[in-house]
Amino acid sequence: MIFKRKKISSGKTLGGRLKSVRKKKKVTLEQAEHITHIRVKYLEALEKGDLNAFPSRIYALGYARRYGEFLGFDIEKIEEDFKQEFGSTNIFSSNTHRPKVSLPKFIITPRLIAIIAIILAVVGIISYVGVSVSRISQPPPIEITAPKEDTVATQPVLISGKTQDTAVVEINGQLVTVDDNGNFTQKVELNIGVNIFEITAKSRLGRQSQKIKKILYNPPGNSPSTSVQ
Numbered sequence: 001m002i003f004k005r006k007k008i009s010s011g012k013t014l015g016g017r018l019k020s021v022r023k024k025k026k027v028t029l030e031q032a033e034h035i036t037h038i039r040v041k042y043l044e045a046l047e048k049g050d051l052n053a054f055p056s057r058i059y060a061l062g063y064a065r066r067y068g069e070f071l072g073f074d075i076e077k078i079e080e081d082f083k084q085e086f087g088s089t090n091i092f093s094s095n096t097h098r099p100k101v102s103l104p105k106f107i108i109t110p111r112l113i114a115i116i117a118i119i120l121a122v123v124g125i126i127s128y129v130g131v132s133v134s135r136i137s138q139p140p141p142i143e144i145t146a147p148k149e150d151t152v153a154t155q156p157v158l159i160s161g162k163t164q165d166t167a168v169v170e171i172n173g174q175l176v177t178v179d180d181n182g183n184f185t186q187k188v189e190l191n192i193g194v195n196i197f198e199i200t201a202k203s204r205l206g207r208q209s210q211k212i213k214k215i216l217y218n219p220p221g222n223s224p225s226t227s228v229q
Contacts, residue, residue, distance in 0.1 A: 013049050013085060014046075014049070014064065014078070014081045014082055014085055015046050015047040015048055015049040016047070016049075017073075017081075018046060018047050018064075018067060018068060018071060018073075019047035021071045021072065021073070022047075022071055025071065027071075029043050029044065032067070032070065035070060036066050036067055036070050038063050038066060038067060041053065042054065042063055043063075043067060045060075046060070046063060046064055046067055049085070051086060057086065060082075060086075061079065061082055064078055064082050065078050065079065138203070138207060139201070139203065139207040139208055139209035140163045140164040140166075140167035140201040140202070140203050140207070140209055141163060141164070141201075141209065142161060142162075142163050142199055142201050142209055142210070142211045143161055143162045143163070144159070144160070144161045144199065144211060144213055145160045145161055145162060146158055146159065146160040146161075146185075147159070147215065150214060150215060150216055151215075151216040151217075151218055152190070152215060152216070152217055152218075153217075153218060153219055153220055154219070155189060155190040155217060155219075156187045156188055156189050156190065157187070157188060157190060157215065158185055158186070158187055158188075159171060159185070159186050159188055159197060159199070159213060160183070160184065160185040160186075161183075161184055161199065162181075162182050162183050162184070163178065163182050163184065163201040164182050164201070164203070165178060165179070165180055165181060165182040166203070166204060167182070167201040167202060167203060168201070168202045169184045169199065169200070169201050169202075170199070170200050170202075171186050171188070171197055171198070171199050172197055172198055173198075174186070190215060190217035191217060192217055192218070192219065192222060193216065193217065194214055194215070194216050195214070195215045195216075195217060196212060196213075196214050197212070197213045197214075197215065198210060198211075198212055199211045199212075199213060
């Protein structure tokens with residue numbers, strides 16, 4: 001079925017008035033297209049009153065409103081004249097098809113962004129708590145960084161190492177300070193011969209690890225009688 005235009009007794013049709021005003025304003029169809037973003041072929045169809053060039057009456061009315069607003073017409077008057085001339089039934093032309101609108105399967109909205117942000121925050125908190133609990137529940141690692149040699153000729157010496165920053169460290173039962181990076185250092189006195197140091201690191205949950213450091217103190221002039229095994 002095609003659009004049928006009613007006879008207008010008051011003179012010019014809506015399209016005729018649009019065209020007349022456009023020419024009076026000395027605006028070309030190309031200029032109107034650039035500003036209204038309505039293709040020239042549709043502007044020409046509006047001016048001719050040929051609604052069969054449009055996919056539907058809704059398209060035609062929408063374009064007529066936009067075009068009329070651009071030319072300075074009253075929007076309500078445009079709608080009234082359009083309905084009077086073409087009727088109010090939403091009919092599709094026989095030589096055109098209703099355009100298929102493919103809606104995006106996934107639409108990003110502010111609400112969706114907020115939900116994703118909350119989910120990421122919760123996941124981050126859970127991950128942080130999980131890592132923290134894992135660190136606390138596992139025996140703290142101990143790395144002895146000094147002295148490098150097992151045999152020294154001078155004393156006192158510094159026993160240094162690294163562990164978790166939350167661990168409690170003791171050397172032969174004596175509490176040692178651990179800094180924010182997990183480093184610890186303790187000055188110790190040596191006896192001639194092999195000195196054995198027991199280094200322990202304990203987590204907040206009581207999990208404990210231990211390392212043994214043997215240092216042979218052999219001052220100058222002393223005959224070495226033993227070695228570190």
